[in-house]
Amino acid sequence: MSIDMSVSPAPLLPPQLMQTEALLTMRGLSRSYGAVRALRNVDVTVYPGEVMGVVGESGSGKSTLLRMMNLEDTPDRGDYRLRLPDRDDCNLFDLGRYQRRMLCAHHIGIVYQNPHLGLLMRHSSSGNVAERLLIAGERSFDVLRSKARDALDASEFPLARMDARPAELSGGMQQRVQLAKAIALEPALLLLDEPTTGLDVSVQALVLDTLKRLQRDRHITMVLVSHDLGVIRTMADRVLVMRHGEVVEQGLADQVFQDPQHPYTQQLVHAKL
Amino acid sequence: MSLSSLTKPWAATSYGFLDASAKRELRRKMLKAIAVPGCQMPYASREVPMARGWGTGGLQVTLTLVNPASTVKVIDQGADDGVNAASIRRFISRVSGASETWDTLGASIIQSRHRVPEETLREDQILVLQVPNPEPLRGVEPNMSIARQMHADADYGRLWLTLYEQLVRKGRIMQGAAYPSLVNGRHVMTPSPIPRWDVPKLNMAKHLTFLSAGREKRLHAVPPYTKVEPLVFSDRPYRVEDHQQLVCRRSGIAGYFMNEIPQDDGSSSFEVSDSNLGIKAIRRAEGETVDIGQTWYRGGEFSA
Numbered sequence: 001m002s003i004d005m006s007v008s009p010a011p012l013l014p015p016q017l018m019q020t021e022a023l024l025t026m027r028g029l030s031r032s033y034g035a036v037r038a039l040r041n042v043d044v045t046v047y048p049g050e051v052m053g054v055v056g057e058s059g060s061g062k063s064t065l066l067r068m069m070n071l072e073d074t075p076d077r078g079d080y081r082l083r084l085p086d087r088d089d090c091n092l093f094d095l096g097r098y099q100r101r102m103l104c105a106h107h108i109g110i111v112y113q114n115p116h117l118g119l120l121m122r123h124s125s126s127g128n129v130a131e132r133l134l135i136a137g138e139r140s141f142d143v144l145r146s147k148a149r150d151a152l153d154a155s156e157f158p159l160a161r162m163d164a165r166p167a168e169l170s171g172g173m174q175q176r177v178q179l180a181k182a183i184a185l186e187p188a189l190l191l192l193d194e195p196t197t198g199l200d201v202s203v204q205a206l207v208l209d210t211l212k213r214l215q216r217d218r219h220i221t222m223v224l225v226s227h228d229l230g231v232i233r234t235m236a237d238r239v240l241v242m243r244h245g246e247v248v249e250q251g252l253a254d255q256v257f258q259d260p261q262h263p264y265t266q267q268l269v270h271a272k273l
Numbered sequence: 274m275s276l277s278s279l280t281k282p283w284a285a286t287s288y289g290f291l292d293a294s295a296k297r298e299l300r301r302k303m304l305k306a307i308a309v310p311g312c313q314m315p316y317a318s319r320e321v322p323m324a325r326g327w328g329t330g331g332l333q334v335t336l337t338l339v340n341p342a343s344t345v346k347v348i349d350q351g352a353d354d355g356v357n358a359a360s361i362r363r364f365i366s367r368v369s370g371a372s373e374t375w376d377t378l379g380a381s382i383i384q385s386r387h388r389v390p391e392e393t394l395r396e397d398q399i400l401v402l403q404v405p406n407p408e409p410l411r412g413v414e415p416n417m418s419i420a421r422q423m424h425a426d427a428d429y430g431r432l433w434l435t436l437y438e439q440l441v442r443k444g445r446i447m448q449g450a451a452y453p454s455l456v457n458g459r460h461v462m463t464p465s466p467i468p469r470w471d472v473p474k475l476n477m478a479k480h481l482t483f484l485s486a487g488r489e490k491r492l493h494a495v496p497p498y499t500k501v502e503p504l505v506f507s508d509r510p511y512r513v514e515d516h517q518q519l520v521c522r523r524s525g526i527a528g529y530f531m532n533e534i535p536q537d538d539g540s541s542s543f544e545v546s547d548s549n550l551g552i553k554a555i556r557r558a559e560g561e562t563v564d565i566g567q568t569w570y571r572g573g574e575f576s577a
Binding site: 097124139140142 | 431506
C-alpha cells in the first residue's frame with residue numbers, strides 16, 4: 001500500500017486549553033546524524049496540565065525529540081521555548097551547558113525506558129531522589145530525607161525499602177524510583193520515554209495508575225513517548241504521530257484513534273486493533 | 274666500574290635539580306593555581322630521583338620554590354625523622370644550598386605528607402602538600418574528561434550524594450582523610466590525605482598552600498586568606514577526630530592530633546603526631562628555653 005505523506009491536519013485542542021498559553025513550544029526542529037535525518041522540521045506545542053502522547057515506529061524520531069526536550073541534544077536548527085514563571089522567554093538551545101543543567105534540574109523531570117540511564121545503581125533509592133535535590137542546592141540532610149520520602153511515597157514506592165539500592169529492585173520498582181526522582185522538585189514538565197516497556201501487564205497497569213494519579217492531583221504536564229498505542233490511549237489528551245522524523249498527524253487522542261486521517265496513522269491504529 | 278663513575282657529578286646538574294624550562298613551567302602553573310584557588314592545573318611532571326608516589330609532586334614544587342636563603346622542613350605523617358622525610362630534606366638541601374630545619378617556626382618552606390603542622394603558619398611560609406590523588410570526583414566519576422566538565426559546571430551533586438549515603442548507611446560521615454572541601458566558594462578540592470583535624474587549618478590561613486601530585490601530574494593551591502569549607506550538611510556539623518582528651522605518652526601534652534600506638538595488652542597509648550611539637554614540649558619540660566609558637570588548636574578546640 002502506498003502512503004501519502006502530504007496529509008497533516010491542523011492540531012486540535014481540548015476546549016479547556018483553547019485560551020491557554022502554551023507551556024512548551026518547539027518550532028522548525030531538524031536534526032541529522034550523518035546521512036540519517038532524525039527530525040525534519042518538527043513543530044510541537046504542549047499546554048499546561050495536558051498529557052501529550054508521541055507515537056510512531058522505531059526510528060521515527062520519538063526519542064530524539066524527547067532528548068531535545070530534555071536539552072540532552074541540540075538540533076541543527078530549531079527553536080525551543082518553555083514558559084516558566086521565573087525565566088525570560090528565550091530559545092533554550094542558546095543556553096550554555098551549566099544553564100541547561102540547572103534548568104533541567106529545576107523544571108524538567110525524565111523517566112527513561114532503561115532505568116540504568118536514569119538511576120545510580122550503587123546508591124540507595126532515596127539517594128537517587130536526593131541527588132536531584134542536591135543538584136538544586138538543598139543542603140539539609142533532614143530535608144533531603146523527608147523530601148525523598150515524600151516523592152517516593154507519591155510514586156507509590158514502599159517506604160520500607162527506600163534505602164535499598166535500585167539494583168536490588170524489580171523493574172517496576174526501579175521505574176517508580178525514576179518517577180520519584182523526576183517529580184521530587186515538582187517539575188513543570190515530565191518526560192516519559194517508554195516508561196512501561198519491558199514490564200509485565202499488571203506492573204504496567206500499576207505504573208500507569210500512578211502516572212494518572214500524579215497527573216490528576218498535581219496537574220503535571222507530561223510528554224509520553226511510546227510505541228504502545230494502548231498506553232497512549234489510556235494516558236494521553238493529545239497525540240502526535242511521527243514517521244521518518246516528521247510529524248504526520250496530531251490531534252485529540254480520541255479523534256486520532258477513532259478517525260485517523262493520515263494513512264500511516266490508519267495503518268498504525270488498525271494494526272493495533 | 275663503580276657507581277660514582279656512572280652517575281653525573283652534582284656540579285653538572287641544574288640549580289635545584291630541575292632544569293630551567295621545567296621550573297618555568299611549574300612556576301606558571303603555580304601562579305595559575307593561585308589565581309584560581311582549588312582548580313587543578315596539569316603540568317608535565319618530571320623525573321626526580323625518587324619513585325612516583327613517594328612525594329615527587331611535592332618535591333618538584335619545592336625545588337621550584339627553593340633558593341639558597343630558604344629553610345626547608347620536610348615531614349612525613351607529622352614526623353621529621355622518617356626515612357623518606359630525611360632523604361627528601363637532605364636532597365633538597367644538597368641541590369639548592371638551602372638550610373634544613375625541624376622547627377616549624379624557622380622554616381620558610383614546609384613540604385609535608387599527610388599533615389599540617391600544629392603550630393600556626395605565618396604569611397612568609399609556604400606549605401607544600403604531597404598529594405596521591407588530587408581528583409575529589411575520582412570516586413564518583415572515573416572518566417577524567419567528564420570530571421573536568423563537572424568541575425567547570427560546579428556539578429558536585431554526586432559528591433554530596435556519597436556523604437548522604439554514608440549518613441544513611443552508617444549514621445555518620447566516614448570520610449577520615451582527604452575530606453572534600455570547597456575552596457573560595459567555587460572548586461571542590463581534595464586536601465590530600467590530611468586528617469579531618471587539619472582541614473580547618475587551611476581555612477583563611479595566613480600561609481600559601483600548594484598541593485601537588487607528581488604521578489597524576491596536577492597541582493592546585495590555596496592562597497593566603499582563602500575560604501576552605503568542608504562539604505557538610507547544614508544540620509550535620511563537621512566533626513574532627515576525637516583527640517581532644519588524648520595525652521602524649523612522651524611529652525605529656527594534650528589537645529593535639531595523636532598517633533595511636535597499640536600495646537601488647539590490647540590497649541593503646543598515644544604520641545603527638547607533630548613530632549617537632551612533642552620534642553619542643555619535652556625540652557621545655559626539661560628546663561630549656563624553647564620557642565613554641567601559637568597553635569591552631571588550644572585545649573583540643575580549634576581557635577585560630
